[in-house]
Amino acid sequence: MSTEPETTEEAGPGTPDTPEAPGAETAPEPAPEPRESPAEGTDPHGAGGGFGEGEGKAEGASGGDGDGSAGRLSEAEAELAAQRVERERIERRKAEKQGAIESGTKLSGTAADLLAAVRAVESGEKPTATVFAESAPAPRRPAPEPARRPQPTPAPAVVTSGAPAQHTVESVRGVLAEGGAPEALAPQVAAALGEGADSALREDPWQLLRIGGVRPDQADGFARALLGGACGPDDERRGRAVTVWLLEQAALAGHTALDLPTLTAALDRQGVPDPDAAVQDTLAEAEALAFQDALEDPTGTAPQGADEGEGQEEERPVRVLVGLERYALAEESLADGLARLVNSLSKDAEQAWQAAADAASGGTAELVRAVAGHGLVLHTGAEAARAEPAALLDAARAVGLRAFAVCHTPDGRRRLAALPGGADADAAERGVGTVAGLLSGAEGPGRDADGALELDLLIVLDAPQLDVESAAMLVESLPDGARMVLSGDPAVLWSAGPGRVFADLLTARACPQIASRVPDPGPIGELVSGIGIGELSQVEAPGKEVVIVPVRDAGEAVHRTVQLVVDSVPRAIGIPADQTVVITPGHGGAAGTRALNAALKERLNPGPGRFGGFDPGDRIAYAPAPGRTVPGVVVKADTEGLHLACAGAPVVVPRERVEGSVRHGWALTAHQAVGARWPAAVVVLPGDAAQALSRPWVYTAFGRAERHLSVVHGVEQALPSAVAQTLAKPRTTRLPTLLRTQVPAGG
Template identity: 75%
Template structure:
């Protein structure tokens, strides 16, 4: 690795950057996470920060534009429609499963107390004050067989959620003003609480915590102003609201549930006097669910996990000895998505014949190495996991080509248009025109791919999903539930990358559960960049020979100098030395905040590369942007123009119009990204910025993800000294609490 000897410049050095925080609501500081109180630092959510203002333009032909907009289904609307249908399906699934809750056998202490409370709630009773007395253990029951339920077809466009009525917003504004809260929150509160928002907020001021960005101490101040002497720390309403808020913060950190001790400890740190009562009240009101999962001891036989619902096929005669269990509490949407995902994966595993056919064997015989191994695994199994780096994408590409040559309806999906482009590079150019290389959002929405049958299932025989570590639990549940019976699923990705921005760690959980064949690629990434990234993946930061200056280290002393050198590299040094224009270089930094976060870097890069007044909501034509059609997904693009319809963007060659009321929430400048925002895409050149205040947020997956965004050249603006090597060697992925491995082991036999 070489060092670029350009003179430094010194500017002010400010405090630590904020690692990929969710944006604050208007007038409120940024949120923190339950991980800070119970389980350490959070991972990187990717919600976008508001822009200063909305775009404005003359509405010359507004009526005809609105008609045209209503006829077209945008990508964001289609995805929201698919998600809404999946939510309805999950609700129906929950309604079909009625019955008492198994509390397990031989439980004691708070685990038995809490599960007894849940059982009382599910039976329609409110827990009494004595519910924490020792309950009678219920017999353990066998798990139900997974049942395939039809998935409805999204047949027509669904508009985005309508804006709250002006009178509702005005009524909420008056309540907020009475409590001294920022009136700018009125629209968000009205959208979160619905038509009776003002009355509900007046009766329960802590409902303000439902607005993203509001913190408990701010809601407490609002409640004191409204309630006066009636406001108390032990208020039941406060306990419930803080419990739900902590679970939402945990979801932002990637957890699908929290263990009960971690949740009660976090509640105590938030000033809730009786944490157990707060959890009980939250469960009683149906705002969260509780579960018990068996804990497998080393060398012990697998034991069953039970949850908040009871199987229907057990006669209650099973009196097997209960092993140790853990009690978890989670929000319903993530808990049911995880259960739905486990059911769907069990169906995929069990619905494919386990014998290898002659056509598959002939396809495997024409391949070699891990490609042949992958084809043989897919021949006999419904679910297969494939691991490897960037060069290993050639193997699922070969599988796709082989399956299509056998006459199978095979489709490959990537998370981003750039991922699809890189996969297509391993196939014939004409192959990309047949519609079997798609993006995952386009596949789920129906905008891309083979479409769905009358039961709502995809019309395909084999689905290959690349970049699988980015798969969160809700998206995975929608995807798996959409597979027809008998279809095969291959999940391929690099396990060293950052996990998903949304809750869950689906790919890592599947690897750990070992319920299906796993094929590890033996195709290494080439060149100095491949050598560097491969070393990081195993915890080693190696000195790599880079004769063509593929890797350059730029030492800096403070954050201000880091910004200056970054702009210099993007605008001058990289284009001059490698012929890579600025628009093909990405800047990756650990967080949005701080003197060298995405905000500061984007401001400096815009001033140098595309100066302008920001007359369209802070944007000008030609600005690079990061567009988030839904939270957790980022699409790079460029501003084209703005008019009465909104901000016009070009994203991966597709025209996108963002309504002006959504620009603040979904569009930010995009010369500089976080690692989570950049995951799924690669650029000819990458500049990774590591200011001194980033040392404590670095980890091996973050460094691996950031460094591997470069295809030809990587510059590292290095200000963390030895902390980089320490992070690579010692700081692994932040733990996430999930239930998927236990759920899978109860439904799917271990792979042979």
């Protein structure tokens, strides 16, 4: 490592500002501050209980993706349509299952009350006080054979707009104005509440909490303006709305459900007088679901008296969880699908797999042999280890097997397709795509009559970035007998969406796990490998592969960052500014992405920003759907919208979606950058970012650099402390429990 020697210009003064919590790994607190994600949630409101102007663009909302023609579905619209079809299929499957949610063992008190409430909801009744005195529900029903995911409806020649009717928007606009809320929220409210949204909002003003960025205190002020003295903190409508809002906030933090005590404590902090009643009412209205999951005995000992034949059944510890239906059904569907893959291994292609294993060598041979004998295999390793699943893909296709590989980002697809063995073929010819492209039907093989992908093998790289919904859709898309490989680096940040699928599977040990022994080369590889095991050590960097730039405050950090990108790295390393990425912990603050992008735009592409703050040539980060970020460049703007070039493809973002889905992209957060790499990376660590650092964040940020890494360092000892001590914060998920009941350890 060396200290940046290239410039002697004095840095300008600056005052540190507290950044927005990046949430690389967020705490299990159900109502966290806005966290770092591929697209940070836009908050259009001011402080306190009133509404005000928001700051920032494209930090959370989804935007259109396509070529702007009226005759095509965009990639994002096709993906969302596929998700709707999948959710409908899951709901139909769940409706066919008999019995109540698993009760586990004997319960009493609030836990038993909540489970009785679930039973009442399933029977079509609203729980009453007497219902909560009933015993625990019946045992969990046996899971039927998972149904294959139906094929999405092909895109029609003409696509009608999904925007709400104008008269609905105008009616909602009037209600918002009457309640003192921003009228700009009208399209979102109309889309969320549908026809008759104005009446629904008048009847229940707290429905405003269904709009991203609205806080409970703001919804309270809106309700007071509409209802006057008829509303109060004990209003059951408020209790339900705040409960659902807390569960949505927990999902943004990565949880698929919340422990009941955590949820009730959060409701108490939000001023709900009777949290238990609020949860009960939310369950009664089917706005959330409750689950009772048996916990493993940490001692592993048998119940007392079992050896003596006393026939006594010891009560097992359980936990009661509450979650939103969409994530609960996705997690159960994922567990069912994984069990199907493990238990339905096809022997039809056994000879072909044997031929592939015979032709492979080294670590690839071990991986091929594992896949030949198992329906689900996990593969772990860093960047260099991607060569092994790439070789597996080529070996399978060489013996006539239908194989396809998907990555998290277009850049990941490019890097995988360029690995040895496929240099002369483009991504499609080699059988490589993205998760979003495969699910939307834009990439990959076709589907059979049952809607299943025509594949014998699906390889998913960047597996830690899979959330439960995407993972469920992938697994349910595979036919019986197909094999699946999930490959990724377990040390990077988890998915932006709820769940921790890859980590849960590694913990469950429900299938073979192949760990690559191929290390990442060079000083950067050595540095990042050490961080992965909690060691931040100095490495030899004779070619200035790693440079440390000390700074005193956030203002100097911004100044030095611009200097590195514009001058030092191009001159000393030979990497131009357009091949350098800046990574910082959060969007806000004096050295967050907003401040850095403003400074970089001023130096690299100054302009008036005539179209929503953008000019041709601006680097951008485009969010075609929540949880996805695609880097690109602004081409032009016209009446159709903002024209972008993203991953070599033209994209037109309609004018009304620009603010919610496009932001400047010279500087990114680590979550936005995960899954991609650049020739050079400048990681900015101002002093006010110390609390945001963790080992996964540092590992992910430093690992985005291929040839050169500059660290703008202002956190002093907080950096080695975070690497050594601050691990990924836990997420509450149900997948390990569901897998234990369906897949024995070891598959």
